[in-house]
Amino acid sequence: MTRRFSESENHVTPKSMFLNRRQIMQGAGALAMTSMISPLVAAKTANAPNWLNRKINSTVYRSVDTDDSVTDAYDTQRYNNFYEFGTGKDDPVKNAGDFNPYPWEISVSGLCDKPGVLSLEDLVTSSQTEERIYRLRCVEAWSMVVPWTGIQLSSLLRRFQPNSKAKYVAFETIVRKEEMPGQRDRFSFIEWPYVEGLRMDEAFHPLAFLAIGMYGEALPVQNGAPIRLVVPWKYGFKSIKSIVGIRFVDQQPPTTWNLAAPREYGFYSNVNPGRSHPRWSQATERRFGADGKIDRIPTQLFNGYSEVAGLYKDMDLKLFY
Numbered sequence: 001m002t003r004r005f006s007e008s009e010n011h012v013t014p015k016s017m018f019l020n021r022r023q024i025m026q027g028a029g030a031l032a033m034t035s036m037i038s039p040l041v042a043a044k045t046a047n048a049p050n051w052l053n054r055k056i057n058s059t060v061y062r063s064v065d066t067d068d069s070v071t072d073a074y075d076t077q078r079y080n081n082f083y084e085f086g087t088g089k090d091d092p093v094k095n096a097g098d099f100n101p102y103p104w105e106i107s108v109s110g111l112c113d114k115p116g117v118l119s120l121e122d123l124v125t126s127s128q129t130e131e132r133i134y135r136l137r138c139v140e141a142w143s144m145v146v147p148w149t150g151i152q153l154s155s156l157l158r159r160f161q162p163n164s165k166a167k168y169v170a171f172e173t174i175v176r177k178e179e180m181p182g183q184r185d186r187f188s189f190i191e192w193p194y195v196e197g198l199r200m201d202e203a204f205h206p207l208a209f210l211a212i213g214m215y216g217e218a219l220p221v222q223n224g225a226p227i228r229l230v231v232p233w234k235y236g237f238k239s240i241k242s243i244v245g246i247r248f249v250d251q252q253p254p255t256t257w258n259l260a261a262p263r264e265y266g267f268y269s270n271v272n273p274g275r276s277h278p279r280w281s282q283a284t285e286r287r288f289g290a291d292g293k294i295d296r297i298p299t300q301l302f303n304g305y306s307e308v309a310g311l312y313k314d315m316d317l318k319l320f321y
């Protein structure tokens with residue numbers, strides 16, 4: 001497999017590239033305009049520690065694999081799915097303020113030779129970080145283009161030395177009812193913790209990524225602070241947020257949306273314009289652009305990441321959805 005990333009530049013995308021319509025307007029002190037576009041919900045970036053900011057700011061590897069223009073950060077940080085904070089698209093940003101992601105630890109267990117608990121600080125300071133610009137395609141047929149900062153998932157997993165019995169990797173999100181109002185909802189159709197999983201070869205694919213930042217800054221809470229998965233060829237719900245647990249297992253692990261509605265959401269959930277969701281077509285998507293506008297565009301198989309096709313060559317993607 002050829003690596004499709006070119007580590008072409010010596011620097012991450014300058015923050016100025018992400019300055020957008022709204023920020024520029026606000027920066028220009030267009031007070032009247034600002035009040036006109038209210039209600040503005042502040043995008044809260046939790047108080048990130050210095051070691052994290054320093055690492056993100058000194059990230060020098062940049063991997064660009066798309067010419068698509070980067071989505072306005074205003075949208076990526078205010079239009080979210082993070083049911084722990086509520087089911088509305090702006091519930092996560094509104095409710096993010098109660099959640100404190102620092103300090104943070106990830107426990108790695110199961111079929112591996114070196115199980116253990118790793119602090120986020122140790123992980124981040126000892127890893128090579130890079131910036132990757134990926135398309136994110138939600139199963140709800142909207143999509144964004146996001147510059148993530150983070151580390152390749154395989155480099156984290158390798159540290160724990162999974163053994164040959166490990167066939168899948170299971171992930172889980174933190175449970176903190178005091179800080180996550182969605183977890184206190186008695187009528188929630190999701191059981192906590194939110195869980196996800198990948199087959200071993202998917203998890204070790206070079207495109208599978210763990211993000212600790214976006215747009216050159218630490219991840220905001222609503223986007224999965226302090227660390228979340230990004231699997232760009234799969235529907236967004238596979239990209240589990242605020243991860244505290246990773247386990248190597250020999251059976252396909254349960255996954256949240258498959259448990260909630262198995263006919264609608266499968267384990268694999270590869271982006272596939274040829275397989276409709278039972279309630280809507282997946283042939284096209286609403287793309288949030290750089291300018292806050294939304295365009296209707298065709299959806300691509302594997303979200304355009306055709307290099308993953310070999311992972312599924314012997315599988316009928318209609319059956320293994």
Ligand SMILES: Nc1nc2c(c(=O)[nH]1)N[C@H]1C(S)=C(S)[C@@H](COP(=O)(O)O)O[C@H]1N2
Nearest residue numbers: 080081082083138173194236237239240241
């Ligand atoms: N723990 C957890 N992770 C989650 C979700 C969630 O509700 N809880 N929503 C998923 C869905 S459906 C999508 S589309 C993406 C959205 O990521 P974004 O809000 O950063 O765009 O997060 C995914 N990860």
Ligand SMILES: [Mo]
Nearest residue numbers: 138139236237
């Ligand atoms: Mo989603």
